[in-house]
Amino acid sequence: MTHPTIRRIVLTVGAPISAVFFAVLLSSLFLLISGSSPFQAYIDMIENASRLETFVDILNEATPLYISAIAAAIGFRMNLFNIGVEGQYLLAAFFAAAVGGYFAGLPPVLHVTLILIVSVLVGAAYAGLAGALKVTRGINEVISTIMLNFIAVGGIIAWLIREWADDTGATNSGTTPIDESGRMPSLNGLLEVFTREISKGRELTGVLLIAILVGITYHLFINRTRIGFDFRASGYNPMAARAGGIPPKRMVMYAMLLSGGVAGLVGMSEVLSQRYKYDQSFIQGLGFNGIAIALLGRNNPVGIAIGALLFGFLNASSGILQITGSATPEIVQIMKGIIVLSAVIAYEAVRRVKLRDEARSAAEATERMSTEPEEALA
């Protein structure tokens, strides 16, 4: 029998790898059925990814996905499903862009800080609404956040975007563009220190730094603080946590506020370093993808980073497939779905194997304990 530690490591790493492997296999099947060569498609994707410009694309795609996944993970740690990251980040981005566009000519650092603060507050407030409904009225957060998503996009934003529109006549009306002072500087210079000059007008978003900061803070908060411990305890066993003096309702509120606050930052790479405003074509769907990535990464900040990069790579690949014509770009979306589904199944299978291992080692230990005293007596 293999060494238990090695076995554990193989099991832990094996689950996501086998999930990705399975997803590649199944996607190849899809490609074969549709008459494309899977090999050519994968070669195109990898060749494309090895370019520096694509690398920048991947990081830009991964940045908001990472923040969104961390937002979802904060909830998951407490067994709360914040399905509302979607609505929270859109609402937060909208208000932050509106405020950022309204104040022109502020000192640069102050301007960006103001936008960030607004986004965090709006995201937290909107998620806190769902938290309050759960705590005071016992409404399941999955249902309330789904409804709040629709109300945010179809109601609040649809209403205010016309009130505050920069140019009401334009077909794609949006908030007033943010002044130069409220834009996040790009990280091209930092990256070019290590590599060559980035061409094709690609700009590495400065929000990447915020994402990294969020990841580190999340790790420290969950693993190194008292309240983070309370979070995990409530997630593992709410009854025991309650008996241990952790107030469950307050924990729910904290978790929703924090999750929403982080969710507020999701739209920032778009607001601060790409679009500089909120308009009708603002990027949507990051919330649901974030949930998927949080699952892929098992709520672990490093795992989530890998998941976000994987999704970023897939997103960045759809363009090249379109250009070379080696496969239909939609395969990327299918791959994402299959990866998530097979990953959660693989994790569940591994969890059960581990439980069996634990039960066996516990049984062996008990056996030893019951035999040892007799040996001592003899």
Added chain:
Amino acid sequence: MSPVDPVAPDLKPTLFERYAALSAPVRWMTSAAIGIFVLSLVQTVGRDDTTVLTEPGTAGAMLRFAVPILLAGLGGLFSERAGVVNIGLEGMMILGTWFGAWGTVNFGSPWAGLVCGLVGGALGGLLHAIATVSFGVDHIISGVAINILTPGLARFASDRLSEADRNSFPTKWEGGSITQSPRAGGLPKINVPYLAGGNDTYNLLGEIDDANIFFVSDVAGVLEGFMTQLSLFTVIAFALVPVSAVLLWKTRMGLRIRICGERPEAGESLGVNIYLYKYVGVIMSGAMAGLAGAFIVMELSNVYREGQTQGRGFIGLAALIFGNWRPVGIMLGSLLFGYPFVLALRDGDGVGTHALLLVIAIALTAVMAWSIRQANRTDATIAGGLAATVLLWWAMTDVAPDWLPNTMPYATVLLVLVFMSQRLRMPAADGQIYRKGE
């Protein structure tokens, strides 16, 4: 000696108790009549010059728009009664839209489209069942994954079809594109004879509607709308309400499905194959969602278009909760939640929706009165505050903004949950992962 014992309860039944003692269909009909009465009252007495709220056309459209929500809600019912939460309904509905269009186009018959939509949705249900029942994956997680996967699948499939050069049976897609199918018409439509003038017979309800009698004409108008240009698909969908009720509460299979959602261990000990019946429930759930998708394609837009489900799967879930996990309640919820969508289409100037604000204010006032009776001060305060706000809104404006109808269903769900969540009862083992022998 006092003639009345002060401790004895008041034996005269209150109005509410009398209402509660009525049989369920009578109760629902009374509620519907009260609803129409309030609508016609608002239209007649209120300052909004509109008849759109009770026009036959509005009523007919309400029925049509309620169907996808109703079917999704019934889908959720089968799944959650079997103990599996299904937020993948939206994704299964997307499969239903695509397969419904594909079937209609390729077999050239709407009936084939209906069956294909059903099968497509059922496949999505099967996937959900494999993940949640066999592998024990969290239900919400599996649902989210299905919602991510299915739009990609639909898009992939239409892309392949629109690029395929053959234009005969399985790949017929002429005139379609990657985001849209060729035209896919619906099932035959009928006007009910004698009541709504079908087959050139007498149009009784139409005559009453034209007579312009307060309330009576409005009821007739609504009924006329229900019976004019009535699609067989709509009839089938509403027939599924009693069918589901009988299936789940009067048959052996229904009892077994329900025990999966209430006490699976107890069922197991009685020899019920819990996994099997969970599979049955979730696959039926997918099939219903698929039908909902097919309905959207064939009856509402006559074409498959990307993103046309518009979150109706989630509203179906809301109708399920509103209806307290019961078929008739789901039907009522679907009519209620479908109504604002109709107004969004038919009420161009926003006057009708504006009048609806007054209806909401009246409803909230009723909730407040009820809460005061129940001595529930918190609820009374919340309801009173909201009622006053809505009333003020109604008084201060002349027309409703166009985003309001699209938001109303979701806001209604939240309001209903705020006041009713304590009275709702979901299946006891709903959402729990069941492992045999654990």
